[in-house]
Amino acid sequence: MKPPKFSYLRPNNLSEALEMLAEYGDEAKIMSGGQSLIPLLNMRLSTPAYIIDIGRVEELKGIRDEEDSIVIGGMTRHADVEKSPLVREKCPLLSEGIRWVGHNQIRTRGTIGGSIAHADPSAELPCMLTALRGEIVIVSNEEEIILSPEEFFLSYLLTSLEPNQLVKEIRFPKIKKGSGYAFEEVARRHGDFALVEVAAVIELNTDGTIAEAKIALGGANSVPFIPEGTEGFLIGKLPDDSILKEAAVLQIDELDPEGDIHGSKEYRRYLSGVLLERALYKAVERAREGVIA
Numbered sequence: 001m002k003p004p005k006f007s008y009l010r011p012n013n014l015s016e017a018l019e020m021l022a023e024y025g026d027e028a029k030i031m032s033g034g035q036s037l038i039p040l041l042n043m044r045l046s047t048p049a050y051i052i053d054i055g056r057v058e059e060l061k062g063i064r065d066e067e068d069s070i071v072i073g074g075m076t077r078h079a080d081v082e083k084s085p086l087v088r089e090k091c092p093l094l095s096e097g098i099r100w101v102g103h104n105q106i107r108t109r110g111t112i113g114g115s116i117a118h119a120d121p122s123a124e125l126p127c128m129l130t131a132l133r134g135e136i137v138i139v140s141n142e143e144e145i146i147l148s149p150e151e152f153f154l155s156y157l158l159t160s161l162e163p164n165q166l167v168k169e170i171r172f173p174k175i176k177k178g179s180g181y182a183f184e185e186v187a188r189r190h191g192d193f194a195l196v197e198v199a200a201v202i203e204l205n206t207d208g209t210i211a212e213a214k215i216a217l218g219g220a221n222s223v224p225f226i227p228e229g230t231e232g233f234l235i236g237k238l239p240d241d242s243i244l245k246e247a248a249v250l251q252i253d254e255l256d257p258e259g260d261i262h263g264s265k266e267y268r269r270y271l272s273g274v275l276l277e278r279a280l281y282k283a284v285e286r287a288r289e290g291v292i293a
């Protein structure tokens with residue numbers, strides 16, 4: 001199918017983009033990489049009167065090192081994040097997980113802001129951002145605000161973005177010294193969205209016990225899920241195999257994944273436990289090996 005008729009707007013900078021959003025926001029859709037939007041238009045699941053293409057907005061592009069975070073502009077392509085030496089050094093979880101986003105062709109077009117704004121519960125970026133306890137910087141022509149993933153992701157493909165707002169940049173906290181990380185996913189085919197995915201960061205004390213556990217599961221609920229009980233259970237424990245096994249299944253009854261032709265609800269719940277155990281194991285191993293110097 002072909003998309004419905006729309007007017008195409010192409011701002012040259014951020015203030016132009018925000019002015020257009022203020023004027024046409026209710027009837028407009030922002031286009032970044034178009035990798036999710038174009039299929040939605042072609043299937044006529046979205047019928048905006050205006051498309052605001054922010055591809056030329058340089059202020060929304062780039063990756064920078066800022067105190068405790070790596071800050072990535074909304075219009076930055078997945079492929080640029082994947083290849084970034086800065087990201088690999090300071091936030092390697094992101095380098096590991098981003099390779100699971102579609103295929104190379106999709107990652108050269110798709111953007112970080114687009115993935116976050118699209119809010120697919122099986123997408124890798126929202127899951128990693130939630131595990132890292134990152135922040136989303138949102139801007140309109142009136143104000144700039146910073147939201148946590150829990151404030152931003154409301155439900156399946158639904159966020160708290162208002163019609164006059166766009167995702168300006170995303171703050172991914174760096175992985176601290178003494179920590180290990182892991183991203184685990186199962187998808188039916190290479191490049192498909194996850195059936196379930198897990199991102200984990202584990203920090204160890206010098207005596208080998210767990211100082212901090214930060215975990216998120218994607219594809220297991222309508223928004224990325226933080227298993228707070230599991231995180232609390234792990235703190236202060238010596239992470240041997242039996243503890244990690246016990247932790248991995250502690251909260252699987254609380255997960256509410258959608259069942260579909262790719263995998264039943266029960267299978268996805270089971271898979272969540274398996275992937276969480278693998279992720280915890282790998283994150284602990286990496287923390288012990290001192291992968292973050």
Ligand SMILES: Cc1cc2nc3c(=O)[nH]c(=O)nc-3n(C[C@H](O)[C@H](O)[C@H](O)COP(=O)(O)OP(=O)(O)OC[C@H]3O[C@@H](n4cnc5c(N)ncnc54)[C@H](O)[C@@H]3O)c2cc1C
Pocket residue numbers: 029030031032033034035036037038074075100101102103106109110111112113114115117118122123124125161165166167168191192193194
């Ligand atoms: C075959 C295929 C496989 C894929 N597999 C995966 C996968 O495994 N994992 C995965 O995560 N994704 C996957 N994707 C989607 C891909 O990652 C998209 O790039 C991503 O979801 C959206 O990024 P985009 O820049 O293309 O956004 P667009 O398609 O341009 O926009 C998506 C939505 O976000 C809004 N939007 C975009 N940018 C902003 C902004 N800065 N502020 C506010 N709203 C904004 C748009 O209005 C639209 O509603 C796949 C896509 C395809 C075609």
